Amino acid sequence: MTTDPSSPLTELLRLPAGPVNLTDLDPAGTPGFRGKKADAPAATEALAPELSDLQERLYAVGRTTEDRAPKILVVLQGMDTSGKGGAIRHAIGLVDPQGVRIKAFKAPTDEELEHDFLWRIEREVPGPGMIGIFDRSHYEDVLVVRVNGLVPEKVWQSRYDEINAFEQRLVDDGTVIIKCFLHISSAEQKERLLARLEDPSKHWKYNPGDVDVRGQWDDYQAAYADALGRCSTQHAPWYVIPSDRKWYRSWAVAQLLAEHLRTLDLEWPVADFDVEVEKARVAGS
Numbered sequence: 001m002t003t004d005p006s007s008p009l010t011e012l013l014r015l016p017a018g019p020v021n022l023t024d025l026d027p028a029g030t031p032g033f034r035g036k037k038a039d040a041p042a043a044t045e046a047l048a049p050e051l052s053d054l055q056e057r058l059y060a061v062g063r064t065t066e067d068r069a070p071k072i073l074v075v076l077q078g079m080d081t082s083g084k085g086g087a088i089r090h091a092i093g094l095v096d097p098q099g100v101r102i103k104a105f106k107a108p109t110d111e112e113l114e115h116d117f118l119w120r121i122e123r124e125v126p127g128p129g130m131i132g133i134f135d136r137s138h139y140e141d142v143l144v145v146r147v148n149g150l151v152p153e154k155v156w157q158s159r160y161d162e163i164n165a166f167e168q169r170l171v172d173d174g175t176v177i178i179k180c181f182l183h184i185s186s187a188e189q190k191e192r193l194l195a196r197l198e199d200p201s202k203h204w205k206y207n208p209g210d211v212d213v214r215g216q217w218d219d220y221q222a223a224y225a226d227a228l229g230r231c232s233t234q235h236a237p238w239y240v241i242p243s244d245r246k247w248y249r250s251w252a253v254a255q256l257l258a259e260h261l262r263t264l265d266l267e268w269p270v271a272d273f274d275v276e277v278e279k280a281r282v283a284g285s
Contacts, residue, residue, distance in 0.1 A: 005032030013239040020229040027185045028244040040247035048094040057266035059099035062129010064269040069128035071175045075137045078182030080210045081192035090250035104135035117141040147219045160230040167236040177236040182243040
């Protein structure tokens with residue numbers, strides 16, 4: 001079995017321009033994967049050596065040429081149980097953790113509420129040579145805020161343009177943004193919530209409030225459709241990852257990360273000292 005997708009996932013999973021109807025997107029699909037479910041763990045693991053090498057190069061460039069080093073920002077969004085944590089463990093877990101910074105955005109604190117909604121986001125963007133992971137993100141301010149009416153409509157309506165401008169600034173500063181919408185069906189979410197209740201070792205994952213949010217499913221689907229359609233730009237497109245199949249989701253996130261890292265053409269930093277002289281010094285020490 002080949003581990004390469006039939007076409008780059010940056011093409012297959014990229015959201016087409018225009019209005020979005022999530023019912024047209026299959027949450028159980030497997031675009032680009034050429035094997036079977038049993039092949040997926042090996043296919044994902046097969047990406048590890050390349051991902052590790054590329055991430056180490058990125059980190060090394062960040063430590064030595066900080067002003068010119070690129071950064072990677074992976075944004076993970078999706079309904080409860082869509083697998084943001086699983087994607088982090090199985091896909092992002094393939095690289096050295098010292099070069100990764102993960103930030104899970106919860107409800108804003110009182111201090112954060114005193115500032116513009118992007119204030120707490122800007123504080124967490126990755127530095128030179130780093131891979132940043134947002135488990136939820138600035139998009140919560142046009143999702144949960146919208147669905148629950150936490151601010152007036154005119155406020156959250158203005159945020160789409162603010163988000164696009166913010167992401168443009170990041171890209172202009174050398175950040176590669178990989179926005180992943182983990183797309184699951186209502187039926188699959190129900191199964192996963194029930195599975196958490198059936199297994200005592202997963203009770204800690206269950207939140208009774210998840211059922212309340214599930215009751216707002218249609219409102220969230222509408223909010224996601226607008227966020228995806230209005231904020232999938234040339235500089236920061238959205239990738240829709242079918243996530244009813246956990247094995248496909250993990251492989252797809254790892255594959256997308258690999259494809260983006262390859263485009264950076266990362267080279268090992270050139271020594272700023274005379275290597276031969278240093279060899280002699282070490283030998284004589």
